Amino acid sequence: MVGAAATVWPLVAQMNPDAATIAAGAPIQVDLAPIAEGQDIKVFWRGKPIYISHRTKKQIQEAQSVALSSLPDPQPDSARVKAGHDQWLVVIGICTHLGCIPIAHEGNYDGFFCPCHGSQYDSSGRIRQGPAPANLAVPPYAFLTDTKIQIG
Amino acid sequence: MSGPSDFQPSNPALKWIERRLPIFGLIHSSFVAYPTPRNLNYWWTFGAILSMMLALQILTGVILAMHYTPHADLAFKSVELIVRDVNYGWLLRNMHACGASMFFFAVYIHMFRGLYYGSYKEPREVLWILGVIIYLLMMATGFMGYVLPWGQMSFWGATVITNLFSAVPYFGESIVTLLWGGYSVGNPTLNRFFSLHYLLPFVIAGVVVLHVWALHVAGQNNPAGVEAKTEKDTVPFTPYATIKDAFGVSCFLIFFAWFIFYMPNYLGDADNYIPANPGVTPAHIVPEWYYLPFYAILRSIPNKLAGVVAMFSAIIILCFLPWLDSARTRSSKYRPLAKQFFWIFVVVCILLGYLGSQPPEGIYVIAGRILTVCYFAYFLIVLPLLARIETPRPVPNSIADDVLAKSKGRPQPMVSTMIAIMVAGGLVFAGSIQSAKAEEGGDAPPAQKWSFSGPFGKYDRGSLQRGLKVYKEVCSACHSLNYVAFRNLADPGGPGYSEAQAAAFASEYKIKDGPNDQGEMFERPGRTADYFPAPFPNEQAAAAANGGKAPPDLSLMAKARSYKRGFPQFVFDFFTQYQEQGPDYVDAILQGFEDKPPAGVTVPEGTYYNKYFPGHAIKMPKPLSDGQVTFDDGSPATVKQYAHDVTTFLMWAAEPHMEARKRIGMQVFFFLVVFAILMYFTKRKVWADAH
Structure with missing residues (x-):
């Protein structure tokens, strides 16, 4: 029994990401200085698109003022951005429904719109409408300086 | 056995x-x-048709694998090279790609036949379940095969389908990472899909052996649904069933050949001629037509996990069919109510397929929910209930009686009606993808007259040569033509240049080569083996020079663009062999620029108004103007003429072997029709004494 499990394990484990893939998934640093207010950039980390949005005052205000009880996946805006860096939203641009890439600055909520099955996210990347079950994921990241972050 | x-x-x-x-x-x-029941109708030939299709798919697949490269950077190109450079590669690829659709088409008829005639009932439960297993394996194989060309739809289809597993509670993400072999769909995913796509057909073949074994133990069901009892009820398999199957197969091959030679892209998606791009999602992700009903079920349920469960249940429920339907009468022929509900169920499946191809919004979502309920209700409510309340008509005493009654009684109009309904339904179903794949918005491009349309279509040589000139003098400043080599200019079915002319044309280009013995790159005049050089060294440079958006490669442009045809247009398209959405669109775009947008419409800065471009704001400035290119043959130097010629040229660039395809198609058709007629008369002669 143990022998069989031990034999099967390598046969299954080989399917997981290999060493090179894991190494390539190391943290990356992104300079935020060139991103003007209201703009956003898309960088790739571990093959996933990451949206970094420089939110406008209006977007921040909208994100903070919405009643949590009205959200399908309640989460305050403060839990989705780093304290003191309210203007920066960093989210993984993969729809939590079936993995398409939502389009920034589209939809009814000043956030993201997924063209595949119509999910809409707000300016905090939270799901507001459509079949997606959860908010856009926030990748692990930290501010190195005020204008530089490390993702991963 | x-x-x-x-x-x-x-x-x-x-x-x-x-x-x-x-x-x-x-x-x-x-x-x-x-011994095979003597009253089998033509619906029973689909077993033989499916065996043939499996053999054909394995054969063409093994050959294609000899030329294919399962690598994320090379897969798309290797498929294009198969189609362009391998001898008869276009034929093998079309056979394999259309073959998958035909395989599913046949399997659906086979399954509906089993459903109608109660072929799953005692003692054939294991036979039926083995069939469901084959169907599941086919779905997995078909899905992984669709990923291999590594186009946009391949990539995003793979992303959406593998993400279904992320709905599993707790382990979802780990399972998906395990499937991908990375953090997203990528090269490891492609590699393993190729490996499994090669393996699974042989597993299917193994299960088919079990399926046939189980069939030969229980004996075949038949339209009357009564077991064969005496010698009089049966005929020997050979020659009776063999010749009937041969006739059925030859008719099916005619249908198949229509797609291979004349409509190779009818069932495909234009987006799959765009190489996979992890950074851009197509506006509308649609799976292949044979998955659409299940896709519709998935999308009609607002909860992700429940949607996935419902989708898989829709297939797994088939395994329980022998116990859900406990009616003693097998054949729906003798079950007046079951017969009606069967046809309602067929319509429900077709409509679900149609909805699967439509955008998930508004009325489509509601209709999808209603039909999903209908789908499950058929199995869970209607069939169990009918078994209790329905009074079936008396069944014949024996198969011999059934045959006797039939040869005396009225001829049965039912089979022909059913064929008509099936064909119509299949078309709605299959063709609905056509209406879905186009970008929404924008006026429909006007249909142009093309020399290459229809079964006898040929490229207009003069037009190709003029189009080449337009490409060289205008388009090539920004757009690459990566898959076309100078040698192709002298290929049969192309612009009709000689080898020497192609060589002279090539030598006008500077091609980067190297490194030389000193380790340096150098430039040399082009040779016929070289490909058209790209205007920019890489995509980033192209994007930087063009306002942030790289001009797309034009090699496949005429096949990679399409527009909504809508119902019922796409049904007619099947019969008229209309395949020119791409050229119509490209031509319309080139002529659709307007200096001033209509009143009330503004386009963002850096974009231009184009009447036919979806959303109307195109990054490309108006490329052509009257008098820009002069033609030696006296053709008018107008935008209209330029657009027509360069589109013809791009169609040839996308489909260089089209003339060979249509020519061979005509020969194959002639042969198959004669063969089918001969088979029919042979079959009649063989069966003359059996009726």
Whole structure:
């Protein structure tokens, strides 16, 4: 029994990401200085698109003022951005429904719109409408300086 | 497979083998002497058709694998090179790609036949379940095969389908990472899909052997649904069933050939001629037509996990069919209510397929929910209930009685009606993808007259040569033409240049080569083996020079663009062989620029108004103006003429072997029709004494 499990394990484990893939998934640093207010950039980390949005005052205000009880996946805006860096939203641009890439600055909520099955996210990347079950994921990241972050 | 055979070969060599391995006896008892009910109709030939399709898919697949490269950077190109450079590669690829659709088409008919005639009922439950397993394996194989060309739809289809597993509670993400072999769909995913796509057909073949074995143990069901009792009820498999199957197969091949030679892209998606791009999602992700009903079920349920569960249940429920439907009468022929509900169910499936191809919004979502309920209600409510309340009509005493009654009674109009409904339904179903794949918005491009349309279409040489000139003098400043080599200019079915002319044309280009012995790159004049050089060294440079958006490669442009045809247009398209959405669109875009947007419409800065571009704001400035290119043959130097010629040229660039395809298609058709007619008369002669 143990022998069989031990034999099967390598046969299954080989399917997981290999060493090179894991190494390539190391943290990356992104300079935020060139991103003007209201703009956003898309960088790739571990093959996933990451949206970094420089939110406008209006977007921040909208994100903070919405009643949590009205959200399908309640989460305050403060839990989705780093304290003191309210203007920066960093989210993984993969729809939590079936993995398409939502389009920034589209939809009814000043956030993201997924063209595949119509999910809409707000300016905090939270799901507001459509079949997606959860908010856009926030990748692990930290501010190195005020204008530089490390993702991963 | 029905007991020890009394078959004795007369040849001493065969005798020698037979005593040691009774394989000839097995074949003889299974496929020659095997008693088959004498009242089988043509719906029963689909078993043979499916066996043939499986063999054909394995054969063409093994050959394609010899030329294919399963690498994320090379897969798309290797498929294009198969189509362009491998001898008859276009034929093999079309056979394999259309073959998958035909395989599913046949399997759906086979399944509906089993459903209608109660072929899943005692004692054929295991036979039926093995069939469901084959169907599941086919779905997995088909899905992974669709990923291999590594186009946009391949990539995003793979992303959406593998993400279904992320709905699993707790382990979802880990399972998906395990499937991908990375953090997103990528090269490891492609590699393993290729490996499995190669493996699974052989697994299917293995299960098919079990399926046939189970069939030969229980014996075939038949339209009357009564078991064969006496010799009079059956005829030997050979020649009776063999010749009937051969006729069925040859008719099916005619249908198949229509797609291979004339409509190779009808069932495909234009987006799959765009190489996979992890950074851009197509506006509308649609799976292949044969998955659409299940896709519709998935999307109609607002909860992700429940949607995935419902989708898989829709297939798994088939395994329980023998116990859900406990009615004693097998054939729906004798079940007045079951018959009606069966046809309602068929319509429900077709409509679900249609909805699967539509955008998930508004009325489509509501309709999807209603039909999903209908789908499950058929299995869970209607069938169990009917078994209790329905009074079936009396079934014939024996198959012989059934045949006798039929030959005396009225001719049955039902089969022909059913064929008509099936074909119409299949078209709605299959063709609905056409309406879905186009970008929404924008006026429909006007249909142009193309020399290359229709079954006898040929490229207009003059137009190709002028189009090449337009490409060279205008388009090539920004757009690459990566898959076209200078040698292609002298290929048969192309612009009709000689080898020397192609060489002279090539030598006007500077091609980067190297490194030389000093390790340096250098430039040399082009040779015919070289490809058209790209205007920019890489995509980033192209994007930087063009306002942030790289001009797309034009090699496949005429096949990679399309527009919504809508219902019922796409049904007519099947018969008229209309395949020119791409050229119509490209031509319209080139002529659709307007200096001033209509009142009330503004386009963002850096974009231009184009009447036919979806959203109307195109990054490309108006490329053509009157008098820009002069033609030697006196053709008018107008935008209209330029657009027409360069589109013809791009169609050739996308489909260089089209003339060979249509020419060979005509020969194949002629052969198949004659063959089918001969088969029909042979079959009549063989069966003359059996009726």
